[in-house]
Amino acid sequence: MSTGYQIIVCGSIVPDPLQTLEPVVGPGGPALKNEMMLPAVLDPWAGHALYEAAHLAKNTPGSKVWLVSLGPKAKLQQVMMTVAQKVPFELVALDGPAGGFTDSCEVAAALAEAIQAVPTLDRSRLLVFGGWESASRGAGATLQMVGERLGILDQFQGVDRLTVGNDGWLTILERIEGGKHQVSTCAGPPAVLGWATGHLPEPPNNPQVGMANMRTIMPSLQRAKAVRVGAEGVTFARVSLPSQRRETRVVKDRSADEIAREIVAWMRQ
Amino acid sequence: METLRTLPGDDLRQILWRFADRFDLQMLVQSARSVARGPVARLVAEGARNSHEWTEQKAQLLKAFDESGITTLYMDPDQGGYVEGPKNLALALVAFELAWVDGGSATCSLAGNLALAPIHERGTPEQRDTYMHRAVPPQPGEDRTIWRGAFCLTEPLPYVGVETGLLSGKVRIAEWEEGKEPILQVEKRGRFITNMGFARFVTAAVDSGDDRIKGSCMVILEETDPGLFDRGVPTRKLVHQLSSTRDPVFNLRVPASRLIGGYTVTNGVIVPRYSHGEVIEAVFRRTRVTVGLMTSAKLLSAVEPVIRYQRGRFRGGETITPGSPRYELGLQQKEDVLHRLVDVWATGEAGASLGFAAARLFDELDPLERRKDEIFAAQGIGGGSAQTKALRRLQKEALELLALSTSPAGARDENRYEALQSDPLVQFLVLDSQANVLCPACKLWNTGHGATMMREAVSLMGGYGITEDCPGFLGHKWMDAQLEATYEGPEAVQRRQLTVTMTNELFLEQLRMWIAEMREVGFRRPGTGACTLASAMEAWLWTLTHLQGATDADGAKLYHGTRQGVTFPLADALCWLLASRYQILDVLEVEAKGPANPVVAEGLAGLVNFLTDLCHIQAARAAGEAGRICAELVHGYNRHPAWDGEGCGAGCHLGELDPLDWIIPAAGGSVGAPSEGAAPGKPHPAKAGPCVRFDGLEQFVRLRLKLDGCLTGARLAKDRAATALTTVMIPEALDYPA
Amino acid sequence: METILFLGHTESDGSLPASALEALGAARTLAGATNGSTLVVGLVGGDVRAAADGIAGCGAARFLGVSGQDFRQSRYASDAAAVEALCKAAAATLVIAPGTSRWNRVLPGVARTLRPWIILLDPGCHGPWQGERGAAKLEAVAVDLSEGSMRTTVTGVQAPPADQQTIRPDAEVLFVAGAGWTKTQADGKTHASEAAELILGFLRKSQASLGGSKSLVDLKGEGQAVLPFMTHLNQVGQTGSTPRHPKGLSTCCHGEEPHVVGWRFVNERRAVNLDPNCGWARGKADVLYVADAFEVMRKVNALLGEK
């Protein structure tokens, strides 16, 4: 029997948050202004999941990492030029919309189908990773539905750490309220883990890793299946940014003393 | 009309600069960018530039270069690298990304390659193996430290600077035992040597100080060689402080096997395979393009912070309410600041287009050059003048190939055409003649004019521009550009080279083809300014031919190596034209390939409109510069006629002259031979003398006049581009700290 | 004709968290506004009796409960089974539940199998239900857990010792520290340990909750000077938390958009930054003090010490 984990990371792309993200309502429903043209990045949470997956795979001989990603093909390709340099993985690309206005249920269906189609998939070794939410939709609902479709009942969200015991049991730390972590143990794969930040820094770019990954990434992008995902049955009534703009009073040229007194008075109001 | 929606992204740049199918390069760009906008930007923001010393803090850069693959980029896969084939475009892209944030960091990475370049280009296989391997960062499991190098040519005054022939560094024979490798004593003092703060080896240019060594050479020195390896004092640079520059002193004993390219012994004399001149020529012609691109990167990097500054200029004022034009547009309500930014942007685009075209050209040329050397070696033709002679014999064939390539298929001798086209030597000659112009043109124009435009960018930021707080480090970038114009051969060196290479008939023949090409582009895409450019090229070509034959008022030859006042400006004029041509060609590429990329296709119409307008603006500016320079040169060396001087002899007529009468007879209203001067008894009109006659220059005047007319529409393009700047979407914040 | 199921889970002490009372309030409001709708309460926990009695007066038509040792823990498989059973027992068409970590984990999966409308309500979106305790008529709903539902065991909770817990969701003030605290200061040096002292001193005296910018919490990964008590849990922003506090004070943080989106639910905002052009100046704070945070916080701590 082969050993090691089969780690499938579900992760898509989001617009670079430094861009001006302005919701607009177009003929196809709500969208972000010029979204297609804005640079995209790998969803930060999915990124953490990917780095954790690579780390686990590296320390568990025989393991392999896949990244299953649903997004506009051309944009996925662009993002891969960075992501592929971080850690070794094989890409499973699905060509479709990646924005915040698709229904997580439909997205989950497409992802689960793609996962099931991975050749050599072995449930007894399967760990499904992803972000506990995404920076585009932020609902935190996709992975659970992927898990349900795959019939995986051991699911964890807001994971910050995964350790594997000598007996193969998994110990998992999940974020809960009040800056605490819930600790669970699980009898091993299959399991779904929606990652929060994890504990690994972002790996530096390494074009050599990238060149190796590209051998499978480009073919995968070329044969990426077009999938239709939307938000059937959902009508978005209105989309707007939280109105944030305040009339800022800028206080300059005052002594630290005066400022401190003002702050303390304000705190005690 | 559709206009620019967002700032150009990677998808666009990949098409524009022709690496859309090069994933290795796309990854490299991302990798270099994350170093630039991460560790490099942090260093600058933390004030690391405020010291001349090479500090621990700055040394973090080297680690970042190693980790991100920037260090190994220069190597071939069998040497530990990962990019196959020529790497000129790859290196150019990295320098571009680094310089986008800080030029010194680009220099720092570049200088390591510069140290290796003599070995890479001219070293023996053993030298190449040894030093290229050592310069690869240790891989996991390897127990060694990396070797970094410095390139040492420049010497303390009065020796080598621009004039690379005047070497004071000397090599002598220290010991030469019968049947053994000679031991050399190398004495060299360097000035302004980059990477000297940490280099473990140095490639140094020295002259023979010994009868038993012939000529000059380059030699590899190592830190641990016996003798003096003194790193010297740090240069008190005002620029590029993220690179280490020092004035080192070497006096070392090294085996003769360190002579770059090896040597032979003839009649008891060591004959280095390559003179130092031959080595540095091979080196600089590649690395200089990269330097040129650094300045262009700065110009393009200025666009976003300037727009942000302009838009936000009045926000926060008590009476400025959101939604009001003053709040939303800020300074962008004013035409001038928009026009100036358009100029900065257009210059950046043109420089980048020229530079990347040159880098790609060298990628094409590299394998041909290797092939050429192989062929000559097989024929027993050595390096240096023997090769030059052999190549000169092929010049005719190369010209024939060009002629055949312009005649329509079918109407020409296809067999002959095929034969010439597949002849690597002929191919080499054609491309080489282009490269010999493009490289100095890029280094000269991109950095020189780029520095001037960088000043414009700084001034658009007002007082903020010259503070350390200016987002995008624009003030630093301005000063840095001046170094880019200086090191690796200052402007004079480039102009000198152009003086020679731009008169090569092979190049001129291609220029003629480009004139036709631009006319044709102008026909298909009138908005690009291509037709304007073609007219300017014609005027330039006419002027060159004229100057090559003409003399000044004193009968002295005009186009001559010593007459830099003639040759240099003409070289400058050519650079403007070349940059504009490549800018136009790039936009055509996007127009053709953009639709196939869904990301670019999305806003393509607006994007192409905007870039086309930039081309037009730049073409007009280039035509203006070229026209002005040509006119000065054509007329400026003639003596102005005086009322009483020679000029006013028989040819001096009565009456007020409209100079145009000589060209367009009816223009001034007087038909026939006009006359000028004073009626008998009346004083002369109050002016310098009778107006100049254009005898023999009619065609030039016609060309120049036509050129003026060709500017039609250029300012409309500028207005459109300016308007685009007021609506284009920019990110919320710069993606690197300030 | 909606059947609105309010879904709650108990805390370890058997009570309902505040966010559950808010969700209940919302469910009641909704039921009141929807003609002919029925409100049903569904509770999950080790023993839900006390919780049910606590909201006996909420006007629900039925009180359903899944109790037992297996439902004490916050575990996907058992929670999914319990919620599914409750939804079916209630014949719910709409589920309203508090957006707690426990429900966030499990309800999307249940939505996939049952497909009622499920709304998870973020804390702070609705006023809490307030009413008398009573004796609820609790109907126990039986759930058979399969073998496969027991592969996971919750073994406990990890939290920093109480005196080092810097995240206080109920605090009046959110204090945000940015990367500036670790940056080179005017004297050309960094002062991380003084920064740590000032920040911890302030937290002790003010009982504020501590947030951080991404740049600051990321420093640890990059091996730079760090504030040891800062973790990713403290991160506020797009890829961090979106805490709710009446007041927020930002220090040495630039106020970039991806950070400030995390301040959505902080009502009054003030910032101390050396840079008059920082993000806070651009409509993101009510007041920006252009000043050295080291100096200001030293004085603030002194004043707070006086009381």
Ligand SMILES: Cc1cc2nc3c(=O)[nH]c(=O)nc-3n(C[C@H](O)[C@H](O)[C@H](O)COP(=O)(O)OP(=O)(O)OC[C@H]3O[C@@H](n4cnc5c(N)ncnc54)[C@H](O)[C@@H]3O)c2cc1C
């Ligand atoms: C930061 C920095 C880093 C450097 N790094 C290196 C390095 O790593 N290795 C290295 O070998 N060198 C290096 N250099 C040296 C650099 O290449 C020289 O400074 C440059 O070539 C100019 O030489 P120079 O300073 O002697 O100027 P000069 O030769 O004195 O030139 C002064 C002026 O006279 C003009 N001039 C000179 N000769 C002519 C001529 N024939 N015709 C017309 N005009 C002329 C020049 O254009 C210039 O305007 C570096 C310099 C700096 C400042």
Ligand SMILES: Cc1cc2nc3c(=O)[nH]c(=O)nc-3n(C[C@H](O)[C@H](O)[C@H](O)COP(=O)(O)OP(=O)(O)OC[C@H]3O[C@@H](n4cnc5c(N)ncnc54)[C@H](O)[C@@H]3O)c2cc1C
């Ligand atoms: C995908 C993505 C997701 C992101 N998500 C988040 C997120 O969730 N949360 C987040 O915070 N960021 C996030 N960011 C990062 C964000 O863009 C900024 O980089 C980050 O918020 C900057 O942190 P900072 O303001 O602390 O640091 P800096 O930008 O380094 O600012 C430091 C500030 O300290 C000030 N300062 C220094 N010394 C003093 C002093 N003595 N007194 C007063 N002021 C001083 C300086 O003026 C400066 O303004 C995200 C970015 C990306 C790309």
